[in-house]
Amino acid sequence: MKTYTLPPLPYAYDALEPHISKQIMTLHHDKHHQAYVTNANAAMEKLEKSRKGELQIDIRGVLRDFGFNADGHILHSLFWPNMAPAGKGGGAPGGKLADQINKDFGGFDKFKAQFSDASKTVEGSGWAMLIYEPTSEQLIISQIEKHNLNHIAHSSIILASDQWEHSWYLQYLNDRAKYVDAWWNVVNWSEADARLGKAIK
Numbered sequence: 001m002k003t004y005t006l007p008p009l010p011y012a013y014d015a016l017e018p019h020i021s022k023q024i025m026t027l028h029h030d031k032h033h034q035a036y037v038t039n040a041n042a043a044m045e046k047l048e049k050s051r052k053g054e055l056q057i058d059i060r061g062v063l064r065d066f067g068f069n070a071d072g073h074i075l076h077s078l079f080w081p082n083m084a085p086a087g088k089g090g091g092a093p094g095g096k097l098a099d100q101i102n103k104d105f106g107g108f109d110k111f112k113a114q115f116s117d118a119s120k121t122v123e124g125s126g127w128a129m130l131i132y133e134p135t136s137e138q139l140i141i142s143q144i145e146k147h148n149l150n151h152i153a154h155s156s157i158i159l160a161s162d163q164w165e166h167s168w169y170l171q172y173l174n175d176r177a178k179y180v181d182a183w184w185n186v187v188n189w190s191e192a193d194a195r196l197g198k199a200i201k
């Protein structure tokens with residue numbers, strides 16, 4: 001059975017300070033992300049044992065559990081490199097991504113305002129995302145509730161912003177809007193541009 005493993009953070013735990021604290025990054029990566037990996041692997045093991053006739057399972061429940069945790073793992077694996085320390089992160093994108101944002105949103109500021117709005121309004125726990133939807137050949141802003149609801153089939157995620165409380169509450173308390181505003185300082189635009197290049201090819 002193939003299993004998932006927790007990838008290391010691509011920078012130090014305190015590298016995103018002052019915008020995202022070392023405490024949040026440590027808990028978020030070492031505890032929350034690790035839990036998605038552990039639970040996705042546990043669900044996979046249940047599915048395998050069920051196939052071998054060693055375990056009776058509620059397939060709907062186990063598949064839901066697997067989808068939730070596997071998507072949690074996949075999204076967080078994308079989220080860490082989609083941020084970068086001061087000096088490398090923030091500002092505005094360049095490259096193909098800048099052109100595509102101008103074309104599809106009428107300018108970076110308009111995109112940023114709508115993405116922030118999507119971030120601040122995710123219902124419950126979830127994500128705001130910039131996705132490339134290949135059928136219409138355009139960038140679209142989207143939300144995911146939890147980890148696995150509201151996916152748009154075939155789309156590639158270009159940028160994902162974690163809006164679960166564990167990603168901001170310890171530092172920003174009830175002020176999610178302040179986290180969303182600060183988050184723009186750590187966006188890794190060159191990684192997002194590379195992601196768009198792969199999505200369009």
Ligand code: MN
Pocket residue numbers: 028032076162164166167
């Ligand atoms: Mn998270």
